[in-house]
Amino acid sequence: MAVRILLVDDHPIVRQGLRTLLQGRGDWEVVGEASDGVEAVEKVDSLQPDVVVLDVTMPRMNGLEACRLIQQKHKNAGPEVLFVTQHDSPQMMREALDAGARGYVVKSNAARDLLEAVESVSQHRVFTALARSPQASC
């Protein structure tokens, strides 16, 4: 299934790493990149991705705020949000899901979990995996 993806992280090198991983799936397309929450919200409007891969800690507007705004603006017609973050914490994961995210992956395990997570959330299934948890739960 073709999936259009927007990458959001304030570190270009992390976006490059995410891109490299996602290139493993030829039918997926990275349609754009954003470096903070404000830009992410704008690019969701203009690019209409299926999945937003979103960092939590960013300048100007963090990922949680951006996720809430995206959900508020697009209701059920918006993209699915997958957080990829350094916060390996159940509390942060709960906040992310409460903000409307469909998935949560810890950066240290992104190489292991990212493709499966994007696959799941693009099909509107929840995917969460903390680094400390023995395996991902779908």
Add this chain to the structure above:
Amino acid sequence: MKLRILLADDHEIVRRGLCSLLQKREGWEVCGEASDGREAVEMAKKLKPDVIIVDIGMPSLNGLDTTRQLMQYDPQFKVIVLTITDSDQVIREALDAGARGFVLKSDAARDLVSAVEALQSRRMFFTPRVNDLVLAGFLDKGHVVARNEAPNLPTLTVREREITQLLAEGKSSKEVATLLNLSTKTVETHRSNIMRKLSLHSIRDLVVYAIKNNIIQIQMPAQIHRAPETTVA
């Protein structure tokens, strides 16, 4: 002959990004990837890379102590420190440790290639921001004065710093001993020496010391930046 680069960062996603960036350059190859400082030191000894790129905030052995150990093993190693922090103290510690390049992670996509090129040509590399900070330090205070104003910390040996990090990360003396191929008794002796030198009385004190002195780094909660037009009711 190819320029051989060793990468050390605990996040594979970052290593992927760095690899992708560096391998675009003809004649450069990433000869190894390490996920913590200890692995980086071992790989550097075996692979003898031309340039070593070291993240500062790695578990088990942080980037500053990794740099110290690398320079202790071979002062000819060329190390670039990658960091998310550009405080005066971190810059000074990186330089004291022997790093010849200092690149902010947020600027890595722009600056890392230039940094590797500089080290290849036996020059040092600082990002413009770090250059400004270093220059400001010289202009405002003079290098010697600035160094004298540094906190008057007791000196720990390389081994003691290594053990301080592992204990502050929550490892027991037995676990530290296993990791470093030492006896538990030796680790206990180091631990007592560390506590005495630093005038600390508990592991809690040790953790606080390790955080304050960039031996370990902690995750900060996400800061809430609310733009007025985006406030959610």
